Amino acid sequence: MTGGAGSGPASDPGPADTQDWDWLPRRTSTLTRIMIILASLGVILLIAALWIKSWVDARLDPPGEEGPELVVNIPRGASINDIARILEEEGVVANSTVFRYYLSYKDAGDFQAGNYVLNENMPVWRAKDSLLGGPIPGSANDAFPVVLPEGLTLVQISDQLLTQLPTFDAGELARALASPPIRSRYQPPGSTLEGMLFPDTYLLDSATAEDEAALIIRMLRQFDSVASEVGLDTAPDTVQLTPYEAVIVASLIEKEALIDEDRAKIARVIQNRLAAGWPLQIDAAVRYAINKPTEPLTIRDLEVDHPYNVYNRTGLPPGPIATPGRKSLEAALNPVDGSWMFYARTDDPVVGAHTFSVTIDEHEAAVAVCRERNLGC
Template structure:
């Protein structure tokens, strides 16, 4: 037996320790990758086949020339599938395409394979071809939504609809306690089957569900981090934007004016909120209107009104969460550079000049 080199005893333990550490690191990485893979798999599985039973039946129209992307978007907006991207990739993975235009009878909360099978079967014959189309434009108050539904759906009972609006079966996840559905019924085009056209509560549930779907898509829950207010307050801001903006390019700027005035402790002085307070949708406001004691009168008090003043659309919700950068505190309609455009000002002098243009053009200032 030969004598052992003392230096060999010095490095052998360190080599063993390094191997052990590498093994631990590799094992940890393997566990992390496994956990991530399981999380991703679970996320995808829930979007391929959402948990719970299928929801209410509805008729969805696929327009002529709609692509797979269009169909996936429509199905997500209608609540048929959980995620348009996952559904789109599933259809392409299954080499499914060239679907026929027409009306399809589906259910909310469907699995992607069930939705695909309905598409492959083609448009539903008979009653589905007579699907009822209901259009709710942006900017309607709750009372106006109620009137529109009664006008467009003669099968609805006025008392049952009023009851469904006052005591809805579900609430939006962004709706505070003791608040109404004002601003929580998403403005959109809805295709109803004959059953839903006679079920007031079912349609209200669908309108609330569509609001929550769009709210999730635009990131409403991030409002405390992005703009420093609650999600419901962001809906209030969006409703003010919806009633004030006449062109899409102004929405984010109006949002900035609102936030700048809130930060400065100034009254918002937004006419649309006063119109809501005194129930004057279009008539000229008087000095008495601007002085009325009402929590929605943002001329004689600071802060936001206590609730939305109308149903905001997607663009207004996005603007409320993504205000433009600027120091503006005022805006006035000048129709420059396009009809409906406002001029935004940081000083009272510039604002007065814009107001002079507004009055010269008789634009309502």
């Protein structure tokens, strides 16, 4: 370009310095500019600090009146983390992390095991004082655990509860499972509680060992709490699934993965097959469809006409097939990068490990190893 800015008279002052700070007057001194910037940052930091203080205050002393009384069990050997988590799950305190830091700040935490009469929606200092006041006399020896592992179906959960809790009535439990007093906020209308009752160890006492609905409520609340912690609400953005669909994926992972390292890889295979429009071809879904938990599947099994048969249908099954744990929920929301379309158990490099493949030839080689080692292929 031959003309440009040099085409005017020689005495012309030329264009303004493009690197100058145009948003400030040209005659403003450097010191003044720095002071204005620092003042602006100070205002931003002040606003952030006020917002954080407001957020913490709302969790130290939740708005509204305290809720109804409830009996909360603190088990033997429970840490401060355990106690804070239990109180949040029961709705006593608004946030377990804030409560935990408050107890640390107050140097409080030597609490006895047992049952405590607390209220929902308590300020943290009231909850602390109630815990320091000690449990209901004699209740420390009254608690016992109910263990529900990952990967159970609703039918299996019912069987486990009736086995572990002789005080439960089968009819009342069936009604609580079919028509619970509350629903998970991740549960769409018309769906059952399948996959929505969190697998965990629940501590009961004589006062709660005869209340079927109360335990179902605790399990639903625990599911919602864990699901929120792992980010289930972000599923539409992170994995392009609804939260409920992400639970379905997590349930498939729970039944298929035998070691933790495989969970996120199985999640990736599911995502890749969904994107390609391939059937998922997951045996666990077929087993759920035909109620065949352990016996080998036959060709006829894989051809059954059923919504959960993902061998002859594309897309996800209509609902979860089991209760996913925290790790499977996390994997469903965070699949690792990879182009795999297949997996088969080979126990290589460790027992329970799957081999993940991109091509059908690679997969057939892995299946041959699976059959050679009699691993269920």
